[in-house]
Amino acid sequence: MFKRRAPRPPGRPLAPGLTLAMGLLVLAAALPLAWELPPAISAYLALAVLMRLAALRYPGLPTGRLLLLLLTLGGVALVLGHFRTLLGYEAGIALFALMLALKLWEMTRERDLQVAALLALFFLVMQLLLDQSMYRGAWLLLVLVGILAVLGAQHRQVPRGWRAELRQALALVAQALPLVLLLFLLFPRLSAPLWKLDLGKRGLTGLGDQMEPGSISELIQSEEPAFRVEFSDAPPPPAQRYWRGPVLWHYDGRRWTAAKPGRQEQPPRLVSHGPPIQYRMILEPHGKTWLFPLDLPAAPAGEARLGADFQLLARRPLLRKTPHQGTSYLEYRTEDPDPEQSRAALQLPPNISPRARDLVETWRHAETDPAALARRALALFRDEPFIYTLKPPLLLDDPLEDFLFRTRAGFCEHYASAFSLLMRLAGIPSRVVTGYQGGEFNPVGGYLLVRQLDAHAWSEIWLAGRGWVRVDPTAAIAPERIERRLDLEPGDLGEPARFTGAGGWLGQRLAQRLGFALDALNTRWHLWVLNYDRERQNRLLDWIGLGGLGRHGLGLTLVAGSLALLILLTLGLRGRRPDPREPAQILYQRFLARLARAGIPPRPEEGPRDLGERVRRLRPDLAPEAGAILDLYIRHRYRKPGQGPDLERLARLIRGFRPRPSAPTSDP
Amino acid sequence: MREAASGHADPTATGWVRLGLRRVYVLPTGQGLLYGLACLLMTLGSLNYMSNLGLLFSFLCLAAGLLAIPHTWRNLAYLQLRVEPAAPPFAGDQAEFPVRLTEDRGLGRAGLRLRARDGAEVSTDLAAREECRVLVKIPAPRRGALRLGRLRISSRFPLGLWRAWSELDCPVQTLVYPRPTEAPQAPPLALFVRAESGDRGVGADDFLGLRGYRPGDPPRRLDWKALARERGLVTRQFGGDRAEQVWLTWEAVSGDPETRLSRLCRQVLDATRAGQTYGLRLPDREIPPGTGEAHQHRCLAALARYPAGHV
Numbered sequence: 001m002f003k004r005r006a007p008r009p010p011g012r013p014l015a016p017g018l019t020l021a022m023g024l025l026v027l028a029a030a031l032p033l034a035w036e037l038p039p040a041i042s043a044y045l046a047l048a049v050l051m052r053l054a055a056l057r058y059p060g061l062p063t064g065r066l067l068l069l070l071l072t073l074g075g076v077a078l079v080l081g082h083f084r085t086l087l088g089y090e091a092g093i094a095l096f097a098l099m100l101a102l103k104l105w106e107m108t109r110e111r112d113l114q115v116a117a118l119l120a121l122f123f124l125v126m127q128l129l130l131d132q133s134m135y136r137g138a139w140l141l142l143v144l145v146g147i148l149a150v151l152g153a154q155h156r157q158v159p160r161g162w163r164a165e166l167r168q169a170l171a172l173v174a175q176a177l178p179l180v181l182l183l184f185l186l187f188p189r190l191s192a193p194l195w196k197l198d199l200g201k202r203g204l205t206g207l208g209d210q211m212e213p214g215s216i217s218e219l220i221q222s223e224e225p226a227f228r229v230e231f232s233d234a235p236p237p238p239a240q241r242y243w244r245g246p247v248l249w250h251y252d253g254r255r256w257t258a259a260k261p262g263r264q265e266q267p268p269r270l271v272s273h274g275p276p277i278q279y280r281m282i283l284e285p286h287g288k289t290w291l292f293p294l295d296l297p298a299a300p301a302g303e304a305r306l307g308a309d310f311q312l313l314a315r316r317p318l319l320r321k322t323p324h325q326g327t328s329y330l331e332y333r334t335e336d337p338d339p340e341q342s343r344a345a346l347q348l349p350p351n352i353s354p355r356a357r358d359l360v361e362t363w364r365h366a367e368t369d370p371a372a373l374a375r376r377a378l379a380l381f382r383d384e385p386f387i388y389t390l391k392p393p394l395l396l397d398d399p400l401e402d403f404l405f406r407t408r409a410g411f412c413e414h415y416a417s418a419f420s421l422l423m424r425l426a427g428i429p430s431r432v433v434t435g436y437q438g439g440e441f442n443p444v445g446g447y448l449l450v451r452q453l454d455a456h457a458w459s460e461i462w463l464a465g466r467g468w469v470r471v472d473p474t475a476a477i478a479p480e481r482i483e484r485r486l487d488l489e490p491g492d493l494g495e496p497a498r499f500t501g502a503g504g505w506l507g508q509r510l511a512q513r514l515g516f517a518l519d520a521l522n523t524r525w526h527l528w529v530l531n532y533d534r535e536r537q538n539r540l541l542d543w544i545g546l547g548g549l550g551r552h553g554l555g556l557t558l559v560a561g562s563l564a565l566l567i568l569l570t571l572g573l574r575g576r577r578p579d580p581r582e583p584a585q586i587l588y589q590r591f592l593a594r595l596a597r598a599g600i601p602p603r604p605e606e607g608p609r610d611l612g613e614r615v616r617r618l619r620p621d622l623a624p625e626a627g628a629i630l631d632l633y634i635r636h637r638y639r640k641p642g643q644g645p646d647l648e649r650l651a652r653l654i655r656g657f658r659p660r661p662s663a664p665t666s667d668p
Numbered sequence: 669m670r671e672a673a674s675g676h677a678d679p680t681a682t683g684w685v686r687l688g689l690r691r692v693y694v695l696p697t698g699q700g701l702l703y704g705l706a707c708l709l710m711t712l713g714s715l716n717y718m719s720n721l722g723l724l725f726s727f728l729c730l731a732a733g734l735l736a737i738p739h740t741w742r743n744l745a746y747l748q749l750r751v752e753p754a755a756p757p758f759a760g761d762q763a764e765f766p767v768r769l770t771e772d773r774g775l776g777r778a779g780l781r782l783r784a785r786d787g788a789e790v791s792t793d794l795a796a797r798e799e800c801r802v803l804v805k806i807p808a809p810r811r812g813a814l815r816l817g818r819l820r821i822s823s824r825f826p827l828g829l830w831r832a833w834s835e836l837d838c839p840v841q842t843l844v845y846p847r848p849t850e851a852p853q854a855p856p857l858a859l860f861v862r863a864e865s866g867d868r869g870v871g872a873d874d875f876l877g878l879r880g881y882r883p884g885d886p887p888r889r890l891d892w893k894a895l896a897r898e899r900g901l902v903t904r905q906f907g908g909d910r911a912e913q914v915w916l917t918w919e920a921v922s923g924d925p926e927t928r929l930s931r932l933c934r935q936v937l938d939a940t941r942a943g944q945t946y947g948l949r950l951p952d953r954e955i956p957p958g959t960g961e962a963h964q965h966r967c968l969a970a971l972a973r974y975p976a977g978h979v
Contacts, residue, residue, distance in 0.1 A: 111699070132721035137721050137725075141725075152826040154828065155824055157792050172826070570737075573738050
């Protein structure tokens with residue numbers, strides 16, 4: 001059955017233009033990684049590719065196997081050196097990029113180019129496994145089109161320009177889009193991952209579950225987005241925009257930690273609450289499970305869990321952009337804490353500042369009402385010379401004493417901590433809540449963007465008859481903070497923090513507007529495309545009416561749909577049967593058809609000259625145009641070979657001939 | 669157009685074969701299978717890490733790969749070919765069959781590869797509604813009739829993932845002359861023939877005069893100086909009654925039959941180059957003396973067709 005064939009020839013050698021194109025494409029494909037890989041590795045890759053491309057121009061440069069081996073070893077050593085391993089996502093993708101770059105060195109035949117193109121396509125998808133940003137997607141799409149264009153160019157005998165090849169590749173992509181859409185919408189998604197290879201957390205920023213002086217002021221150096229919120233109705237006023245993160249109970253003299261009292265099995269209840277606010281959130285990955293609901297969240301639907309201190313926790317750590325639907329109450333009254341919680345909320349370290357203790361004692365002599373005591377503490381911050389600054393002086397042995405009586409300068413975490421401790425000293429249960437406050441409204445997208453620099457810490461105290469009440473000491477010392485964004489100008493030690501004003505010159509505002517638009521686009525992209533998961537797919541299928549199909553049914557539908565599209569394309573590509581008529585004849589017929597619509601139906605026995613006469617008689621308004629066409633036609637039809645006017649002009653005139661239709665008149 | 673039982677159609681009366689729908693087959697290439705595997709891996713990876721963008725890209729690669737099938741098919745579909753007889757080669761050389769390609773559906777074609785038997789592959793593009801001509805070469809190891817036989821036309825355009833091909837059985841043939849020996853042969857016996865008008869005493873090397881150029885005159889006989897003086901092409905005439913005529917005979921050469929044929933072949937070539945009038949006498953036929961290209965072809969053809977095994 002298999003007859004022995006002649007041995008396959010080694011394949012045709014590669015044109016240098018193709019190698020150059022492939023080299024540039026590899027560089028382009030690796031470009032987005034330049035932001036993420038260590039600079040040494042990026043530089044090494046670029047160098048490897050550029051050396052190969054330079055060898056095209058200057059054939060004297062070395063390109064032998066030995067050099068290739070050295071480059072490979074060098075690259076692997078570099079990756080090992082930086083990542084300490086060859087496994088894992090980052091090392092893996094760096095190695096793959098290296099392999100791709102060095103494949104260029106081995107590319108001498110057409111088969112090699114084919115393999116390199118395949119590796120490049122694989123490389124594109126590898127990059128998109130973690131980061132699905134719109135920008136990366138758009139850029140890598142261009143690279144994909146380029147790769148298809150290079151493949152198309154390779155299989156031609158006579159090279160065309162790169163523009164023609166790109167056009168052809170774009171046409172192929174455009175033709176592929178319906179099939180891509182079909183596959184994307186219908187291809188069954190997995191309910192659980194097939195394998196658990198962890199892609200690793202890549203330097204995720206965010207709040208921790210501890211707080212000590214300086215932790216928040218460190219975090220707010222970043223403008224990275226933390227999450228975006230879209231409200232069903234109007235967003236709440238800035239003073240109510242508190243986003244609840246970790247709740248910290250335990251103070252060890254320096255640091256607050258979460259150490260929750262008792263077991264948080266029971267979801268907490270609200271004794272009463274005001275009207276609910278609905279919102280939709282997309283959280284950036286931060287590697288932890290907190291969900292930052294608006295203070296205070298209602299019991300959630302779905303997979304989130306409400307802790308006893310009203311923290312909202314996801315089931316799994318957030319490693320990718322996560323959507324979340326939430327409901328909260330701006331006005332609420334919580335139930336009373338159980339004895340264990342009360343005890344925890346009054347916990348004090350053994351070495352609490354005696355001066356602070358004395359201060360609180362004097363207050364307690366004057367007031368008995370806990371709310372009044374709280375007001376006293378706030379008055380202390382407001383009336384005494386306390387400063388709100390990003391760079392307070394370092395606190396030494398006893399942070400509380402140092403802060404209250406010596407430095408009197410700090411950021412939100414200092415104030416929240418001090419206030420909570422003062423309350424505990426006064427016998428009022430209190431705890432520190434960290435999270436975010438505020439957020440920037442994006443008018444283009446209609447959502448609130450909360451960044452890391454909006455991170456905040458505040459306090460909660462329990463008042464009889466009112467439940468847990470939020471108290472934000474920052475509002476006493478720097479109320480603008482609540483209303484506005486923080487200006488990230490690095491101040492000097494002890495200098496007060498500044499807040500952004502509205503306005504700015506035109507360029508700034510335009511840039512801001514553009515930033516809004518891009519962020520809105522990116523968010524829409526995430527909401528609609530990237531969150532199309534199994535749930536949404538089922539909803540879509542139900543909507544179309546294919547809900548009853550199982551895996552097999554879907555698969556069959558996909559195959560049938562793909563076949564249908566293939567057949568359609570085949571039919572469409574077939575070209576036209578050769579028209580036995582002369583091209584001039586075809587144009588003339590078209591002209592006659594248009595004349596007919598203008599009220600001058602053609603007569604079979606009529607020649608072009610007579611037709612011209614008739615037009616002049618019946619529709620003198622058309623006579624000049626029609627006359628020119630007929631004249632040109634006659635001269636072309638009856639020309640001597642090699643002479644006569646060209647068809648293009650005739651075609652153009654006829655194309656432009658659009659007479660106004662009128663009722664057919666009878667000839668005299 | 670009738671189709672032979674083997675599925676290979678005979679050419680039409682004009683010799684053009686049209687690759688219709690049923691004549692073009694499409695199968696994946698090795699690279700195509702690899703590509704499919706890679707797409708599968710990409711899809712699985714994207715599904716596993718729930719990356720919708722990765723999934724989109726994987727599907728785009730897959731879709732582009734699948735949609736290459738119609739493109740590759742249509743690259744060959746409705747192509748028209750016509751194989752023409754090759755110029756006769758010598759045994760051991762290659763026979764070059766001109767193949768004309770044309771198409772009439774307004775479709776540009778690229779990367780068309782033609783190959784016959786164990787010949788080399790030749791590749792070409794073809795613009796819409798145009799015609800082009802390529803040379804398909806096959807080795808001609810032995811003398812005698814050589815049929816082109818199986819001609820395969822294929823293409824992997826545009827992505828190299830699928831191969832469309834069609835096979836034709838071409839009855840077009842050419843005649844392969846025996847390979848002339850390298851060493852020059854001893855000059856054959858010259859025979860004097862009396863000229864019609866009697867012996868004017870003019871020998872074969874004597875200059876007779878000039879006459880107008882006739883196509884076929886050997887270049888050595890042209891008067892180049894006259895041409896340089898812009899007098900046009902004129903031929904110098906030599907000889908006269910004692911025209912040198914030679915007979916190349918089977919008996920005059922030695923060796924086994926094939927060697928004899930090779931030697932005779934060399935003698936024919938040399939005689940033509942020298943401008944001699946010569947005749948060929950073989951055991952099975954005789955060709956009267958003559959000169960010129962056509963005469964040379966007749967003689968060489970006779971040598972080529974000499975039945976093997978005939979003593």
